[in-house]
Amino acid sequence: MPFTPRPPLYPTELRLLATAPVDESQPPVGGVPQEVDAFPAALRPEAPLPAKAKVVIIGGGIMGLALAYNLAREGETDVVVLERGYLCAGASGRNGGGVRMQWGTPALVELAKRSIDLMKGFAGELGINVWLRQGGYLFLAKTKAVAQRLDRNVALHNKFGVPTRIVSPDEARDIVPGLTMKDCLAASYNPEDGVIFPWPFLWGYAQGCKKKGVRVETYTDVTGFETSNGQVRKVKTTRGDIACDTVVLAAGAWSPEVAKLVGVQLPNEPHRHEILSTEPLKPFLQPLVSVLDTGLYFSQSMRGEIVGGMGDPKEPAGLNMGSTLRFVSRFARALMEQLPQVGHVKVLRQWAGCYDVTPDNNPILGRTPGLDNLLQMSGFVGHGFMMAPAVAERMAKWMASGQSDELFTRFNLRRFAEGTLEREDMIIG
Numbered sequence: 001m002p003f004t005p006r007p008p009l010y011p012t013e014l015r016l017l018a019t020a021p022v023d024e025s026q027p028p029v030g031g032v033p034q035e036v037d038a039f040p041a042a043l044r045p046e047a048p049l050p051a052k053a054k055v056v057i058i059g060g061g062i063m064g065l066a067l068a069y070n071l072a073r074e075g076e077t078d079v080v081v082l083e084r085g086y087l088c089a090g091a092s093g094r095n096g097g098g099v100r101m102q103w104g105t106p107a108l109v110e111l112a113k114r115s116i117d118l119m120k121g122f123a124g125e126l127g128i129n130v131w132l133r134q135g136g137y138l139f140l141a142k143t144k145a146v147a148q149r150l151d152r153n154v155a156l157h158n159k160f161g162v163p164t165r166i167v168s169p170d171e172a173r174d175i176v177p178g179l180t181m182k183d184c185l186a187a188s189y190n191p192e193d194g195v196i197f198p199w200p201f202l203w204g205y206a207q208g209c210k211k212k213g214v215r216v217e218t219y220t221d222v223t224g225f226e227t228s229n230g231q232v233r234k235v236k237t238t239r240g241d242i243a244c245d246t247v248v249l250a251a252g253a254w255s256p257e258v259a260k261l262v263g264v265q266l267p268n269e270p271h272r273h274e275i276l277s278t279e280p281l282k283p284f285l286q287p288l289v290s291v292l293d294t295g296l297y298f299s300q301s302m303r304g305e306i307v308g309g310m311g312d313p314k315e316p317a318g319l320n321m322g323s324t325l326r327f328v329s330r331f332a333r334a335l336m337e338q339l340p341q342v343g344h345v346k347v348l349r350q351w352a353g354c355y356d357v358t359p360d361n362n363p364i365l366g367r368t369p370g371l372d373n374l375l376q377m378s379g380f381v382g383h384g385f386m387m388a389p390a391v392a393e394r395m396a397k398w399m400a401s402g403q404s405d406e407l408f409t410r411f412n413l414r415r416f417a418e419g420t421l422e423r424e425d426m427i428i429g
């Protein structure tokens, strides 16, 4: 793939970017670079695909790769992962690397706790450093309603052994020197949350897959399906067809369009989320800080860069991965409101990816009504990275053993038609 240049053209100070005018009453438009929607055919491997595989996984993001690796651990190695681009082309290569146990519903607290445990052992098991740094997450609340939400979560987290606590504005300033806490009423803090570097996580799972005999096929686009008697029989690709017993749809924000190819309607919607990284600074910021009301978040990576983003309430649905001046301007202003001393720090690079948003902010997992051997694994909004190790572990066990697991009933596609939704409201970005 040719290198894709990213804005800004020159390292640019946050305080200068903050002065760019933004009309917040209008939705954002466009963005650069507009990511290509099709990868060059010249990159397509020439080797033939296998004619048959027990399990075909569509999407080589963190979900597809983690599931494939866990299936192999369970003894199922007749698995092919199909990825239309390079590894890290989707949200898994574009995210903020935040991993936290501070959630609003028991299922996500439990999954995130297990994921972080698995992350601690990742280097030992897969031989690659994912740069996990447990500096905590500090959530800030600007309104009474959000403060109450943080308060309510503490008991839930403590019940699962997660040491979240409410901290006063003064304590928050002790945790992050220089933090203004402007307009903030309350904060919650879990010192065991943290950040990781996303790319080695994918590479680690991909290498682990290959070592165990699982095939990971990049530049291979799924273009259709063959079905009969309520089963998917074949997956059609730009490199030929694969007959299969089971298909897993793990194509992230592209899942609805892939599902459409087999006549299945998913309720997920892609929404662009922009993010940036600054020049590296001496370590000064322990936790990832997030103002829950506005979706601002920022952390310091192991290499010293400030990495951060902020959702835009006016962002329309769509598979747009362009970067805008509007975002850097809004982000710079919101960051400097909480941390004025970083105004002189230069932004080196900005990019964007798509959240895969479901109506209740929870994933879609398990069997597809009407097509029993098509399994869903999408809808991870802005938190799939930190859920992947635990979800993949449970899904592989469930698939290999055939034993029931409530996760695949709770988050089944059927719930949207049945209206049994339990909304997760601890969403940032």
Ligand SMILES: Cc1cc2nc3c(=O)[nH]c(=O)nc-3n(C[C@H](O)[C@H](O)[C@H](O)COP(=O)(O)OP(=O)(O)OC[C@H]3O[C@@H](n4cnc5c(N)ncnc54)[C@H](O)[C@@H]3O)c2cc1C
Binding pocket: 058, 059, 060, 061, 062, 063, 064, 082, 083, 084, 085, 086, 088, 089, 090, 091, 092, 093, 094, 095, 096, 097, 098, 099, 220, 221, 222, 223, 250, 251, 252, 253, 254, 258, 273, 274, 275, 309, 352, 353, 354, 355, 377, 378, 379, 380, 381, 382, 383, 384, 385, 386, 387, 429
């Ligand atoms: C800016 C941003 C910040 C984020 N921050 C965090 C964070 O701090 N912590 C966290 O846990 N999560 C975060 N997330 C969310 C997280 O990145 C995602 O939830 C997660 O990566 C989803 O993984 P996935 O495997 O489902 O999707 P993806 O990584 O998008 O993978 C899906 C893959 O399917 C491929 N594909 C699509 N169509 C086809 C086809 N027809 N044939 C073959 N392959 C196909 C795509 O190329 C893609 O590689 C963030 C996301 C964004 C965008």
